[in-house]
Amino acid sequence: MQPASTWTPDQPIVALRDVHKSFGSFEVLKGIDLEVMKGEVICIIGPSGSGKSTLVRTINGLTPVTSGSVTVEGQEVHDAKLDKLALRRKVGIVFQQYNLFPHRTVLDNIMMAPLLVLREKRDDVEERARALLAKVKLIDKEDAYPAELSGGQQQRVAIARSLCMRPDVMLFDEVTAALDPETVKEVLVTIKELASDGMTCVLVTHEMGFAREISDRVYFTDHGRIVESGPPDAIFECPQDPRTREFLSKVL
Amino acid sequence: MLDLFAPFFQRLYETTGVNFTPFYDPYDWGRLLEGMWVSVKLILAVIAVSMVIGVVGAGAQTSKLRIVRFLVAAYIEIFRNTPPIVQLLFFYFGLGAITPRVDMGGWYEPIIGSFGWAVIALGIFGGSYNVEIFRSGVDAVPETTKEAADALGFSDFKIFAYITLPLAFRFSLPALTNNVISLAKTSSLAYVIAVPEITYTLSNIWSDSVNVPEMMVLLFLYYIVLVAVIAWLMGWLERKLALPGYGQ
């Protein structure tokens, strides 16, 4: 049995406390503290290899932590007794490479998890899936197979697939990094709409303009540490740490 | 049916000496049909057994227990590196001799007959190839695709059943086609343990009627048609399961 959660919406929906993660002797996360409130949109930026993906993946338990605590709605993610399914339905994730199921149609991709995992009624799921397809502007593609879609279209299906589980938090790990410049925008628009609907979002992104526009708070990571964090204007206008300044001068 | 062409083959024999007995002699006609039927049954049974062994073996190869992985590896080594004819003889004469017999009301019959032993021996032989074929299919399923399912809450079993297996099967199909065709041809070896399949039946006919060349032609034709049918069926399956747009 899980201890009854005492979480209330005025507490952080996601909280990381002194999170360390090592792969073998290589320490990738060196004490991460981070809090996200319900409805907040935060962006994690930083150089390649600084541990951004690893950080995000600890939030839904895909990567186990070495020490420290990660909680979602007050429940410890890395508790051996954790109800994995309960966590998975609370936290959705979208990956850089879309990772759709290539042998299923677009509609099936979206419906599979609610049908198989949550065992919901087909009619309900289908209605929700179609509504989501309309939302990501792919209503005419429901019978297509993933390989028949452009990268941007596949990524929007991946977002709809995650949303169909009705998560409370969405994680986005460089979801536009593999896309052509022209299709980046359609995916960013989708995420922006989601954010303005009040979805809690944790984004890793290299799109600095987007990060600045969309986020409530920006975290700059380097070598497994959060070097600096703050409102986007502060981070982008007057970064305090020399490492942040150096990084931004390269990417802006 | 036989009435249709019997007069022609009868005349052919009388005028030229070319003797296709099964095409005018009702007894040999029956033997031919029976031989083909047993051959097809044998091939289907062997394919079924080898597929089950392939899937179970490929699963066992991922076992956490070293001993299980070792046993699967040993099985593959033994059955891929010895001739199938020796395996057939081993099962039929070696194991067949020590399996119990059942009372059939006065006489005793072995629990497993020659057909049964052929299915077991050839199924195990073909399975040793299928394990590797399915294993490489499973290996070809991207970790990231399985991870996406994991992140959506799929249990390990559901990931295997709904993601890994359907994709691995598709990736395995070309190699599987080769093995199925090879098994169909190898099934003629059941001749050595007197399974009344086509090779065995036709050899009986040619020893009765001394028409070896004619029966040889029939035998060749049978296998050519059979392999063509299997290749066509597998090709159809491959096209049916092809992922639109994938790998282009």
Ligand SMILES: Nc1ncnc2c1ncn2[C@@H]1O[C@H](COP(=O)(O)OP(=O)(O)OP(=O)(O)O)[C@@H](O)[C@H]1O
């Ligand atoms: N499963 C793993 N095993 C070993 N090392 C890993 C593993 N995953 C990540 N790493 C290492 O951890 C470090 C941080 O990786 P991570 O993917 O979190 O960086 P990132 O900030 O997301 O980089 P990028 O911007 O390139 O995506 C890298 O040096 C990477 O090689």
Ligand SMILES: [Mg+2]
């Ligand atoms: Mg990354």
